[in-house]
Amino acid sequence: MKKLVQISTAAALAAMLGLTACSSGGGETEAKTDDAPAAAVTSGVDEAAAAALPEAIRDSGVIRAAAGIPYPPFILLEGEKQTGLDPDLAQALGEKLGVDIEISHQAFETVIPSLQAKKFDIIMSGMNDTVEREETLNFIEEIYAGFTIVVKAGNPEGITGLDDLCGHPVAVQKASAQLGLLEDLAKTCEADGKGELTIQQLPTAQDPQTALKAGRVVAYPVDAPVAAYTVATAGDGKDFEVVNDPEFPAGINPVYTGIGTLKENTELTEALRLALQALIEEGVYQDILDTHNLGNYATDEAIVNGASTEG
Numbered sequence: 001m002k003k004l005v006q007i008s009t010a011a012a013l014a015a016m017l018g019l020t021a022c023s024s025g026g027g028e029t030e031a032k033t034d035d036a037p038a039a040a041v042t043s044g045v046d047e048a049a050a051a052a053l054p055e056a057i058r059d060s061g062v063i064r065a066a067a068g069i070p071y072p073p074f075i076l077l078e079g080e081k082q083t084g085l086d087p088d089l090a091q092a093l094g095e096k097l098g099v100d101i102e103i104s105h106q107a108f109e110t111v112i113p114s115l116q117a118k119k120f121d122i123i124m125s126g127m128n129d130t131v132e133r134e135e136t137l138n139f140i141e142e143i144y145a146g147f148t149i150v151v152k153a154g155n156p157e158g159i160t161g162l163d164d165l166c167g168h169p170v171a172v173q174k175a176s177a178q179l180g181l182l183e184d185l186a187k188t189c190e191a192d193g194k195g196e197l198t199i200q201q202l203p204t205a206q207d208p209q210t211a212l213k214a215g216r217v218v219a220y221p222v223d224a225p226v227a228a229y230t231v232a233t234a235g236d237g238k239d240f241e242v243v244n245d246p247e248f249p250a251g252i253n254p255v256y257t258g259i260g261t262l263k264e265n266t267e268l269t270e271a272l273r274l275a276l277q278a279l280i281e282e283g284v285y286q287d288i289l290d291t292h293n294l295g296n297y298a299t300d301e302a303i304v305n306g307a308s309t310e311g
Contacts, residue, residue, distance in 0.1 A: 038091055042284050045098040049274035053097060054267045057121065063101045063268075065090060065259075066120040068108035071205045073229040073292045074126035075103065085292045086124040089142065092284050096275035108205070109175040112136060115262055122268070123260035126223065128177035129307040130255070138269040139258035140276055141306045143289070143297035145224045146251020147178055149243040150212065150231065157218045161245040162252065167195025171208035171220040174201045177255065178221040213239060224251040225294050256299075256306035269304060277302035 050058070057063055067086060070076035075084040082103060090101035103124055106114045111123045115137075129139040151159050157168065165182075166189035172178050179201065186197040200217055202208055208220035209230060222230070231240050245252065261269045279285040280302060289295045303309065 040095060041088075041092050041288075042095040042279065043282060044095065046096040046275055046278040049096050049271050049278060050098045052267060052271035052274055053099070054265070054271075057099060057268065061099050063094070063097070063099055063122060064120045065101055065103040065122045065124040066106040066111045066114050067103050067123070067125040068111065068205060069103075069105040071108075071126050071226070072233075073225055073294065075124070085142070085288065085294060086126070088288045088291065089279075089285075090124060092279050092288060093272065093275045096278050097271060107203070108173065109203070112260070115260065121261070121265075122272070125260075126226070126257055127260055128223070128255045129258050129305065130177055131307050133260070134263075134305050134308050136263055137260040138263055138265070139256060139260055139305055139307070140269060140272045141256040141258040141299055141303040143225065143257050143294060144254060144299055144306070145257065145294075145297040146248060146254035147181065147221050148224045148227045148248075148251050149219050149221050149245070150209070150227050150240050151219045151243055152212060153235075153239055153241050155241060155243070159219050159243050161243065161247060163194070165189075165219060166192070166197050168218040169198040169200060169216065171200045171202055171211040171217040173205050173208060173222075174203055176222075181221065181253065209234065209240075219243070221252070223257065225292075225297060228293065256303065258306070273302045273304055 067075050073084055075082060075086045077083065087103060090103055094101040106120065108125055111125055111127070114120050115123060123137070127133070129141065133139070149159060149162070149165075151157065157164070159165065162185055165185065170182060172182055179199070182197065182199050186199060189195060189197045200211060202211060205226070208217070208222065211217045212220055227242050231237065231242050234240055259272060261272065276285065286295060286298055289298050
């Protein structure tokens with residue numbers, strides 16, 4: 001089996017910084033892999049998964065995926081080549097389904113409307129599964145991980161947990177699951193007389209990091225895999241640190257993060273579930289997660305709509 005290659009820290013940072021302007025736009029921007037065929041990473045097509053695909057996708061040979069780019073470690077660019085968890089997973093799933101999965105940029109807050117408008121077939125954008133989102137989408141779960149808090153190196157404000165954010169400005173990406181968490185916390189801060197929690201909602205995944213580095217906020221909550229990547233790479237690992245809250249050793253409010261399909265697109269949902277299950281059984285899924293330092297967040301089986309299943 002081909003060993004998946006992780007890109008260098010320097011190249012990852014360059015891709016993140018160079019794409020900030022691109023991902024702040026509201027429209028669709030193509031950001032596809034180069035034309036050179038990638039070496040196979042699986043044993044080939046899973047006949048059951050391929051047969052479950054909608055006829056229109058079997059005929060076209062392509063699944064169109066929307067993603068907010070960059071969003072490391074899920075997706076970023078090395079030059080014009082897409083890298084990260086989702087491009088690697090897209091290749092492996094495509095091999096199992098016998099189709100290509102093409103990922104293009106769509107601003108995160110508009111990925112669901114773009115799916116409803118039939119511009120895309122799926123969302124591969126590190127999207128957290130929530131019960132509310134499941135009213136519109138089905139999720140084929142990629143990982144299970146919590147949120148964590150990122151602060152400046154040295155933690156100058158002494159943030160030890162969520163309650164310490166009261167009385168401070170914090171940043172969050174628009175339409176992210178963490179926004180609801182902060183809005184609830186702001187009400188608690190006010191009710192307990194702990195000071196106003198000011199929330200800056202910013203357009204792209206990169207913007208909260210930029211705001212923290214510039215001193216406009218004291219912290220920002222983000223998915224634990226993203227936080228780990230940021231802390232390890234930004235400023236050669238010298239700019240930020242993660243708050244390890246003893247109350248939440250596995251991260252705050254662990255949630256599933258998955259591939260989104262429209263609720264009514266049950267055939268595509270089942271095809272992706274079968275393809276992911278084949279990757280899990282083959283060991284390719286775990287290999288991909290390990291390559292991107294996400295092995296601890298693997299699921300044991302292919303799960304659909306884990307948020308509602310958890311109750």
